[in-house]
Amino acid sequence: xxxxxxxxxxxxxxxxxxxxxxxxxxxxxxxxxxxxxxxxxxxxxxxxxxxxxxxxxxxxxxxxxxxxxxxxxxxxxxxxxxxxxxxxxxxxxxxxxxxxxxxxxxxxxxxxxxxxxxxxxxxxxxxxxxxxxxxxxxxxxxxxxxxxxxxxxxxxxxxxxxxxxxxxxxxxxxxxxxxxxxxxxxxxxxxxxxxxxxxxxxxxxxxxxxxxxxxxxxxxx
Numbered sequence: 001x002x003x004x005x006x007x008x009x010x011x012x013x014x015x016x017x018x019x020x021x022x023x024x025x026x027x028x029x030x031x032x033x034x035x036x037x038x039x040x041x042x043x044x045x046x047x048x049x050x051x052x053x054x055x056x057x058x059x060x061x062x063x064x065x066x067x068x069x070x071x072x073x074x075x076x077x078x079x080x081x082x083x084x085x086x087x088x089x090x091x092x093x094x095x096x097x098x099x100x101x102x103x104x105x106x107x108x109x110x111x112x113x114x115x116x117x118x119x120x121x122x123x124x125x126x127x128x129x130x131x132x133x134x135x136x137x138x139x140x141x142x143x144x145x146x147x148x149x150x151x152x153x154x155x156x157x158x159x160x161x162x163x164x165x166x167x168x169x170x171x172x173x174x175x176x177x178x179x180x181x182x183x184x185x186x187x188x189x190x191x192x193x194x195x196x197x198x199x200x201x202x203x204x205x206x207x208x209x210x211x212x213x214x215x216x217x218x219x220x221x
Contacts, residue, residue, distance in 0.1 A: 002070045002152050006053045007205060009153035009162065010065070013047045014057075019077065019142035049153055049162035051205045056166055058083060061145055070149045078143040087140035094129045107132075159206050167198060181211040189216055 004010055015027040024036035030045035050056045052066055060082035068074060080086050095115065100107050107113070107130045111122040120132040153159055157177055164173045164184070174185040190198075199212050 001072075004052065004066055004068050004070065004149060004152065006066050007051065009049055009051050009159045009205075010070070011047050011049050011150040011153055012065070013148045013150065015146045017144050017146075018138070019144050022144075025138065047150055049158070050166070051159070051163070054201070054205065058143075061147075065147065065149065068149055070151050072149060074147045074149070076145045076147060078145065080140050080142060083141070083143050084136040084138040085140075087135050091134040092123070093132055093134065095132050097125075097128045097130060100130065156206060156208055160202065160209070163198075163201060163205065167201065177209075180209060181213070182209050183213045183215060185215050185217060187216070190214060 013028045015024060015029060015032050017024045024032065024038060027033050027036075027038070028045060028048050030039070033039040033043070033045060050062070052062050055062060058078060060078050061076055064076045065074075097107075099115070105113060107122045107125055109122055109124055113120055113122065113132075115132065115134075118134055119136075120134040121137065123131040123133050125131075153162070157175060160175055160177075160182060161173075164175070168186075168190075173187075176183045176185075195214055202209055202212060
């Protein structure tokens with residue numbers, strides 16, 4: 001058992017739901033996802049390793065985890081202001097049907113779509129116009145998170161792999177640690193800006209690593 005501190009890497013299981021109706025919107029547990037009708041076959045359900053203070057989860061949630069003990073279950077509540085904000089009536093807009101026709105979209109109530117780079121949900125369709133809500137689906141809702149803090153992660157390679165998974169969304173990267181340096185082999189190239197951002201994150205969260213080198217394996221002829 002240990003006390004969790006800021007910048008600790010911790011392995012957790014969690015389930016997020018809305019207060020009142022208990023509707024589950026996020027979970028690390030496969031059975032919970034199936035039971036609540038949010039199962040996604042493309043998702044990998046397993047305990048998640050996060051670095052506290054990096055805001056991979058909601059900042060308000062990470063702030064409440066800090067200072068708690070491992071090997072225990074907790075219930076944390078998040079207000080709308082600390083979560084996804086209050087609902088803004090101005091973000092519920094009428095969109096001409098012609099805009100959808102140009103993109104070969106047939107809007108129906110409940111359809112989730114992207115208009116000019118902004119996520120929205122179709123609320124209703126009437127005549128030549130469509131009512132779209134551009135608020136976050138969880139805006140204005142009080143949230144409840146059930147969290148099990150399993151352990152503090154001490155292994156450097158495990159920390160690094162969790163960062164790569166979080167920021168590159170891949171588990172195919174191969175890492176080789178030698179003293180204070182690491183070589184990261186990727187299947188495809190990573191833009192220079194992204195490399196520098198990742199180096200900055202690693203320097204901030206895993207100070208034991210001083211040097212990072214990116215490599216891409218040569219294609220076999």
